[in-house]
Amino acid sequence: MSAIQYIKDIYGAVKSLLIGMKQTGYYFTHHKEIITQNYPEEKQQLAERFRGEVVMTHDSNNEHKCTGCTACELACPNGTIKIVTKFEQTPEGKKKKAIDKFVYHLELCTMCNLCVVACPTDAIKMDQAFEHSVFDRSQLTKVLNKPGSKIMEGVE
């Protein structure tokens, strides 16, 4: 290796390092761009489609749209949903199938959205809540239909 080549190599090395240091210097002097957030105090607005947990929508009359067809139960890959049905007496004296309990195991759920897609009446949807920490695992098993709720008129 000639002496000129040796000096050229040193020059190239120092130059490449200085180019890199220029970037470092830029970020050192331009620190206005803040990309982090103080999480528990400041909360970011989550996307409207964000999948946090499955919820059942109820209207102001405490009525839901779930017919108990178990399409979501069959679509779920993990056995997260368990639907317990009962028979209700209609005014005409006929027996009609209705849901008793819509049991949802949050601890098994992977938020894959397959149950929401499978639902023929749009009774369930995904909610943005994501802070699911609890002290006991049994608290993660939820009943999604509110107590005393019944099926909306006209939903079959």
Place this chain on the structure above:
Amino acid sequence: MLEEVSAIDQGDMIINIGPQHPSTHGVLQLVVTLNGETIKKVEPHLGFIHRSIEKMCESLTYRQFIYVTSRMDYLSSHINNHGCALCVEKGMQIEIPERAKVIRVLMDELTRIASHELWWGAMAMDLGAFTPFFLSFRERETITDIMEDTCGARLTMNYIVPGGVMVDLHPDFQRKVKAFIKLFREKADQYNELVTGNIIFQSRMKNVGVLSKEDAISYGCTGPTARGSGVNCDIRKLYPYEIYDQLKFDEVIETGCDSFSRYLVRVKEMYQSISIIEQLIDNIPEGDFQAKTKAVLKLPKGEFYTRVETARGELGVYIVSEGATTPYRIKFRSPGFSNLSALNHMAKGGKIGDLVAMMGTLDLVIPDIDR
């Protein structure tokens, strides 16, 4: 290609790297036989994160099994789902709408950029530069936000279903992707200045972990690992799926065969993915995002195989069907497993300090290797 197990000579030392080690990016254990500082043998021990995904898929229906594959190569989960959906569609002979095809390709390329961005940051961090890790995560965040808007999740999207995609694009999608393209073009040049041109970085990568073209082929390497050795193996070019045959992009090939060429392939691939997105983002055709399919999917009796190009290489999905609602047998040909098998050959004779550079340029994702 089984290598002769060399007897341990006097003075040799056997050390474990992993299963819990910052540079292994997961639970990979490497049993390294050393003579002084020189590596004599590297023996990867697998199975720490084996979840028997292939077996699990046998008990799930053709709609359900796709979500599990997000958990294999979690950095290119979209492309995994894509491969599975393609295989089911091939068996059912479902024709999917043009809009769904374009959306799928757009999402695939965004995922590829996100994956390479994360790799770039982690690679630089392995070699001692800490800042690039934060810089790459900042840009990757933009992509995960786009994914969150449309798909509803940031990492395990489960957006692709047999027959198309699950839901339509978010109204903000085009605007956000265009903003990302602008941001990426601005920042990527800065990053090349910061890392690629750096003399220390180059000296640690050049002539390290040499894998010749012949060896890359015989070990079954695919993806950027093999393209860094001059192997022509891009599935998007060789066996085009969806609309890749109508798009203009180059297959990035470097012939340096060392760690630095593999690095350059991935960096240049990000620019190719950006150019694919630029071609498509203004030309998303109107129409349905999902083809009409039966409620219960039943593949006809037979064997089906499709392959896609993930961020790490060729992913093969092989389904054996007996005509039932669940597959009889599923096999995934994961790119990471074959790429890892070349590590012993690459590392032999090298120095222990260079092992991290070799592992980094293989872009290992351990759940993909173990499945």
